[in-house]
Amino acid sequence: MGNFAKVRPVGRRRDGRPIYPIKGGAPTLIEQRDEIVRLLQDPSFEGDVEELLQRADEVAGQIEQAQQRDARLRHLQGLVPPGDPQPVPGQRQQPGMQPDEGGIPDPVSAAEAFVRSKALEHFRSSGKQGKFAVQWDGRAAPAGTVTTGTQPQQPTRVPGIIPQNPDFPLLVANLLDRQTSDGTTLEYMRDTSGPVTGAGTWNKAAVVAEGADKPMSGPFSFDLITTTLKTVAHWVPITRQTADDNAQLMGYINGRLTYGLEFKLDREILTGNGTTQMQGILTTPGIGTYQPGVGSTDAKLITVRKAKTQGELALYPPTAVVMNPLDWQDIELDEDANGQFRVIANVTDPGAPTRLWGLTVVTTVAMAAGTALLGGFRTGATLWERQGITILMTDSHADYFTANTLVILAERRANVAVHTPAAFVRITFAPAT
Structure with a gap:
């Protein structure tokens, strides 16, 4: 037994017995994480809780370390040293130069065909003015491509009701x-x-002299x-x-x-x-x-x-x-x-x-x-x-x-x-x- 490395259990069963990884296939971080999450959520778990928590911390640390390593790798791949115009593998490339979803380097659109064309390369190097043509035959979408028919599209309904005759100001x-x-x-x-x-109207008001009769309206x-x-x-x-x-x-x-x-x-x-x-x-x-x-x-x-x-x-x-x-x-x-x-x-x-x-x-x-x-x-x-x-x-x-x-x-x-x-x-x- 001394010639073999100690195999750490990835969890424990409900009866307390440890769960070891399958021989010849060590569990991935995602599988370890999911197993620990399942055991933590299991109200009937009767194993060593402290050891389970310790294992959860270790897996969390390993995941964080992997994320940091991936971030550093992507950052390094995005850097271009002075004098090196060629993009390194994984670096974000200029529009029209990306491979398609399957990694095929061929152009997948008319725009990419135009950017990659030999005609454009020759036109730029010759320094001439005028026009040139690029032929694009197109390419059918690969099998399994998601289209508008994959899922029936739901109609868009404008909220509310628009009256046929809008209210005219009522002011009379x-x-x-x-x-x-x-x-x-x-x-x-x-x-x-x-x-x-x-x-001849009803108003007979008038100036009246002293002692004179007043008019009747x-x-x-x-x-x-x-x-x-x-x-x-x-x-x-x-x-x-x-x-x-x-x-x-x-x-x-x-x-x-x-x-x-x-x-x-x-x-x-x-x-x-x-x-x-x-x-x-x-x-x-x-x-x-x-x-x-x-x-x-x-x-x-x-x-x-x-x-x-x-x-x-x-x-x-x-x-x-x-x-x-x-x-x-x-x-x-x-x-x-x-x-x-x-x-x-x-x-x-x-x-x-x-x-x-x-x-x-x-x-x-x-x-x-x-x-x-x-x-x-x-x-x-x-x-x-x-x-x-x-x-x-x-x-x-x-x-x-x-x-x-x-x-x-x-x-x-x-x-x-x-x-x-x-x-x-x-x-x-x-x-x-």
Whole structure:
């Protein structure tokens, strides 16, 4: 036994007996590491724990030493002594000079074929100018090459849902005074006495001499307007499973339903018929009108300014003007004889407040092209709301309960009280020439 080197066990079995390496094949560091890790993780290990830990430290040291040796070797191979232009084995070579994955020195791409070509070498050594050709026949990928068909590719899905019609700014309702109604019936007094300017109106105020009779003003006249709050609503069906499992889709649907009500509200404020719909300002009797005279060549910019004067003469100073985007485009792009824009547009900041002649400009497709509405909106009208937007969900519709289908309903109740029609002026632009 003295002629043989002592063989160290690589571990111990559960009964405590040592495990020796197989004769003729010493275990590698990876095999020793994996065996020690397995024994350390084995809760039923009954061998010498201290010896196992000592062996773990020895193997760890040997692995670290091997890593340092490999790092030094790679560093040394990467160094090129002065005067030695040839790369040493293992050194990183210039692009186009690497062997392929199998160690084959032949070029594996057209670029490598070009770099290694004799034609390029001859061209460089000759010092000539011109062009030369390199033929590349290509080479088929070796068997077992991983391709896009090796593993079925998963499609890329963009997160979220992109709406087909992005939200258009809803600004008409924000021009009005907004109040909350206590019931479903809306009654308000509309003053029909007329403006205080001109002869024969209700205002008879005058300077009176001492002892003389004072004039009596009047008569005042009012109309009692009775209407009801109108319900604006719409709904969509959705399965119960979708409502439970897809919160993102639920949020999207709720947002679309809400925007749909706001979108409709802007149009009702302007053009509602007042009977089956809300009361629109443009359909309210008594609002002012302005249209350039026959044959007028007034630009839209000038037309808005003259309509503003008409509103001021009615003693209701205008605060805003609502128009179609096409009409506003004509105004912003209006040029003088020198080609200079008459309206100073802030093209570097589209989010800046838009104003014209001191008026807030609201552009919306709810207003028909060729017309505009100018007025003192908070003075002339009030938006009465019984409730804001309400989102409801139920299965109590038709046979939806047995079909596991729900209804998502969005609704609001509101109406517009145009109590001072004279505060508004409907503008009709002259046709383009």
